Amino acid sequence: MRAYWTASALIAVFGLIGGWYIYSAQANVDMAGADPQSIANGQVLYAENCAACHGANLEGQPQWQSPGPDGRLPAPPHDPSGHTWHHGDDLLFSYTKLGGKAALAAKGIDFDSGMPGFGETLSDSEIQDILNFIKSTWPERERELQATRTEAERLQKEAN
Numbered sequence: 489m490r491a492y493w494t495a496s497a498l499i500a501v502f503g504l505i506g507g508w509y510i511y512s513a514q515a516n517v518d519m520a521g522a523d524p525q526s527i528a529n530g531q532v533l534y535a536e537n538c539a540a541c542h543g544a545n546l547e548g549q550p551q552w553q554s555p556g557p558d559g560r561l562p563a564p565p566h567d568p569s570g571h572t573w574h575h576g577d578d579l580l581f582s583y584t585k586l587g588g589k590a591a592l593a594a595k596g597i598d599f600d601s602g603m604p605g606f607g608e609t610l611s612d613s614e615i616q617d618i619l620n621f622i623k624s625t626w627p628e629r630e631r632e633l634q635a636t637r638t639e640a641e642r643l644q645k646e647a648n
Contacts (some may be wrong), residue, residue: 530621551621560602576641
């Protein structure tokens with residue numbers, strides 16, 4: 489009986505690893521095949537709308553992990569040293585469109601974010617272009633991990 493459970497556990501683990509590998513490979517293909525025009529548009533829009541806070545090189549504000557005098561966290565980097573790639577596409581999109589406070593409130597989280605909403609000044613397509621640009625700058629590992637977060641968001645949404 490013990491051998492049965494051990495074999496079952498191994499099959500499950502290898503199935504998960506295999507599924508993750510296949511999904512990761514697909515995510516890589518998707519990013520590699522991202523529309524170059526979308527990325528180029530996103531780069532321009534990022535410079536116009538995001539760089540003032542998040543840095544021209546996606547480097548964020550100094551000491552972004554410590555609250556400022558107003559109690560808010562400074563703008564984080566969008567490069568691999570930050571945490572943007574830790575979040576799935578739905579959260580990144582809503583955070584940009586609605587603003588940090590409203591996006592998190594919609595998830596039941598009370599957090600005083602300094603991130604304004606851009607839904608009144610940018611179209612959904614323009615927001616997506618900015619996110620495509622940001623993701624295009626990440627190394628493969630961060631893109632793969634972010635793609636798994638996006639898939640987890642999708643599965644959670646389907647489950648609810």
